Amino acid sequence: MNPRHAGSGTLLVTVFVFPGVRLLDVTGPIEVFTSANEFGGRYRLQLVSADGGEVTTAAGTRLGVDAAVDQVRGTSDVLVVPGGPGWDRLIKDDALLDHVRTLHARSCRTASVCTGAFLLAAAGLLDGRRATTHWRNADELALRFPAVRVEPDAIFVEDGTVVTSAGVSAGIDLSLALVEEHFGGEVARSVAKDMVVFMQRPGGQSQFSARARAPHTRQDALRRVLDAVAEAPGADHTLSAMARRASLSSRHVTRLFHDEVGVTPARYVEQVRLEAAVSMLESGDDPMAVVARRTGFGSPESLRRAFVRQLGVTPGAYRAGFRTTGAVSATG
Template sequence: MEQRTVLIVLFDGVQSLDVTGPAEVFTGASHHHPDAPPYRVRTASLDGAPVRTSSGLTLVPDSSLAEYAGRSGAPVPHTVLVPGGAGTREEDAALVDWLRAHAPHAERLISVCTGAALLARAGLLDGRRATTHWAYCATLARDHPEIDVDPGPIYVRDGHVSTSAGVTAGIDLALALVEEDLGRDTALIIARYLVVFLRRPGNQAQFSAQLSAQTARREPLREVQQWITEHPEGDLSVESLAERARLSPRHFARAFQAETGMTPGKYVDRVRVEHARRLLEDTSDGVEEVSRACGYGTPEAMRRAFVKALGTAPAEYRRRFHTPLTVAV
C-alpha cells in the first residue's frame, strides 16, 4: 500500500485535541504496520512558525504550508485535516486562500470541530452536507446558507469531504477512515490502545438524551428524568410519570416539555434506544432479552425504534458495533 501523507493545518488558537486526537489514530496505525507505515503525519502552519493553542500549549510544525503550495515537485498530501478552535473565528485571509487554492488537490479533506468554518470560508463545503460543533451549527448555517448543515451527527461524510463535531469526534472520524483503509482489526487495536470505543457511527447524535434535553428546573421533574434513565424497562407512560411527579398527566406533559425542550415520549424513546445500544455493544444478551430490559416488550418494537432512530436494525447494529474491549496496559 502506498503511504498516505496526512497534513494537519496549524494556526494560532487551534484546539490541541483536534490536532493530537486524529494524529494519534493515524500514527497508531503506522506503529501497527512498522514495515510499511500506511500514514505519514505532518503538521504545517502558514509560515512554519510555532503556534499557540487555545489552551496555551505551543505546537512546533514540521514545515510551512508553502511547501505544499502545488508548485512543481511540491508534495501533494493525500489527506488535509483542518482542526478547529478559537482561532477559526479570526479572519485569516491567507490561510483561507491557501485552503481554497490547495486543499482541493487532496484526495481527502477533513475538518474537526469548528475547522468546518475555515473550509466554508474557502468555499469547500458549498453544496455539501456538513456538521460542526453543536454550539456553532446555527452560526455555520446562517453564515453559509449554501451548506446543508446537519447539527445531529458526530461526523458527516460527503464524497471526499468529511466534517466532524466537537473535539473527540475527530477521533471517531479518524478511526472510521483507518477502518476503511486498513480494516476493522487495525482500527480496533488503535481504539483499544487509546482506550476509546470503536463504536460510534457517524449518524450517532452529538448528545445523549440526557445531554440533548435541558435539565428541568423543578425538582419533581428532575427526579422523573433520573427515574427514566435508571428504569428504562419500567412503566414510563405519561400517566405513570405524572403520578411520580405528583402532577396531573396534562400538566406534567406540558411542564416537562417546557422545562426540558422535548415531550416525555420523545425523551423516553431516546433513553430506551441509548440503553439498548449500550447493551448490544457491551453484552452478549439476546435481542429479545435486550428488548425486555429496555421496556420495548418485543424485539419487533425495538427493531422499529432502532430503524427510526439509527436507520438500522438491532441485529445489524450489534454485528457492526459489538466489540467488547480487553485493554492491555
C-alpha cells in the first residue's frame, strides 16, 4: 500500500451497516482505528445505514447509527463494507447495492470484510479486480462473479482503490495495514500490541480451511486407491503402488487422477498426509518425528517443507497457534 503522509489531518472512516451484518466485521475495524488514535493516529468514524436507523446484527446486538446514506457529506478516506451470513439475500437487494455504489463513489478507499466482498462484487466494484473473501465462500464468489479474480488464500488483497479481506477477524489485519499506510509502522505496531494481535499473521487462509474430503468418482479402481490413501496416509502410496492396487498401468492411474481428482497422484497423497499431520498436531503431543513417520512424510524436515509450502507456517507454529487459545484453567 502506498504510504500517506501522517500530517494530512483527520481521516474519516465510514462503516456501512445493515440488518444482519456480522458484528465482528464492524467492531474489529472500529477497534483498530479508534485504538490508533491513542498512539498518534487521527481518525473520525461514522456508522451509516440506509435510512439512518439502528440495525440489528446477526448476533442480535443493536447498533446505533450516525447518519443515513443520503446524509453523508464530503469524502470518506475509507469506506468499510462488512459482511453477514445473509450475503446471498443481500446481493439481490438493489437498493442496498445502490447505497454501496454511492458510498464508494464518495470514498478514497473502499474496503470489504469477509462476505462484504459479495456486496462489492454484486455492485460491480470488483469487475476485473483481484479480491478475496472468507475461505469457505471463495469458490462461490468466483462462480457467481467470473469477472472477479479471486485469491482464496490471501488474508487481504489490494487492487487499486479497493481492498478486500478474508473472514471476520481478517478485517483487523486489513485495518492495521491501512493504519500503517496512513500513519506509519510504529503506530500500527502499537495498535497490534495493544490489541494483542499479529501485526502480520503468518500464513494464509489455508491454515483455517476445512479438511479436504475424498473426491467423488464413479471409477471403482480409483475409488480403491483413494480409500487406501485416506485409511492409511503413512503407507506406501507411490505411483507404482497405486497402479498395483488399481490393477492399472501407472499412466492410466495418472490420467484418472487428472480427470477425476484434478491433481497429480503425488499431490493428492501429500494433501491427505498433510491433513493427517494437522489432525495429529491439533489433538496430541507426539514429537515431530513421530508425526512425520505416521503420516508418511518420513522426516520432520519433509513435514516442515510441506507445511510451509501448503499452509505458510511450520508444524511447530501451527501446533502453537491453532491447537489451543492458550487459556489456562483457573481451578485449584
